[in-house]
Amino acid sequence: MNLKCYIVKDLLPNYADKVTSEETCNDIEKHFSECEQCKKEYQAMTQQIPKTTLADQKVNKKEVNYLKKCFRIIKIVVICAIILNIAIVGIFGALLLYGVNHPAKDITTDIADYNKYLGATGIHADKNLIYNDIFPDSIPSSADVEEFCYYYLNPWDPSYLCYLVYTCNDEEFSKEIERLSKIESSEDYLFYGTTGFNYPVCAIYANDYTGYIYAMADKEKNRLIYVELTYCNYFSEIDYEAIINKKHLPVGFDAKPGNPTRKKYDEETGLN
Numbered sequence: 001m002n003l004k005c006y007i008v009k010d011l012l013p014n015y016a017d018k019v020t021s022e023e024t025c026n027d028i029e030k031h032f033s034e035c036e037q038c039k040k041e042y043q044a045m046t047q048q049i050p051k052t053t054l055a056d057q058k059v060n061k062k063e064v065n066y067l068k069k070c071f072r073i074i075k076i077v078v079i080c081a082i083i084l085n086i087a088i089v090g091i092f093g094a095l096l097l098y099g100v101n102h103p104a105k106d107i108t109t110d111i112a113d114y115n116k117y118l119g120a121t122g123i124h125a126d127k128n129l130i131y132n133d134i135f136p137d138s139i140p141s142s143a144d145v146e147e148f149c150y151y152y153l154n155p156w157d158p159s160y161l162c163y164l165v166y167t168c169n170d171e172e173f174s175k176e177i178e179r180l181s182k183i184e185s186s187e188d189y190l191f192y193g194t195t196g197f198n199y200p201v202c203a204i205y206a207n208d209y210t211g212y213i214y215a216m217a218d219k220e221k222n223r224l225i226y227v228e229l230t231y232c233n234y235f236s237e238i239d240y241e242a243i244i245n246k247k248h249l250p251v252g253f254d255a256k257p258g259n260p261t262r263k264k265y266d267e268e269t270g271l272n
Helices: 005-016 022-034 036-045 054-101 111-118 170-181 260-269
Strands: 104-108 144-154 159-167 201-207 211-218 223-230
Touching (some): 005 036, 111 144
Antiparallel strands (some): 104 144
């Protein structure tokens, strides 16, 4: 049976799916041998086209959803990291600005405050960088105080400048000299360029990091001189030369910012 082209074209889908009868298949194949156009149309219809099954669609959808979820998580993490970094920089900047403009500071030159700061139970007893039992627990009754200062400055690390100068009667002077002589002083105390002192040293604590605490005696005038210059990081934040009598400082002493001891530390640690 010779089939017309329009009939073959109508039958092609069924033929391709192999649901036509054997007789119809034979007639269609006979037509293909005679009609190149229908044959090409059939070949085009039966080319291998990837078929996506419902299962494949579900898998692909799951993969897409998973990737979307991952991207959302990554986006959230990145945004949080940026916000956190901005917050940290902001807080650090604020603290730096506040620390520079509002350093912790406490200063008095009123001898009535001595016990409050430097007495046996004074504030300094819990705050000092070096244990200070060189300064007296209290001022002798016969003392004539010439100079007194308690200066605490802490922009980032604490610095202290404390000094007390007084004269007293022979008995109390001798008693204090005896007390100071029993203190186990530092054996090596020539740091920060120090070459000596302007008065005999009765007791001293010193190290090359935190500085000095010492007592000196001017025996001709029954005068006792107590000094504490302590700090961190090899330099003092306090402009001590503008405050204390130079004669009460160690000779050659330099603990100002950028002093040779600090520079040496920077070179050895690679901070320069």
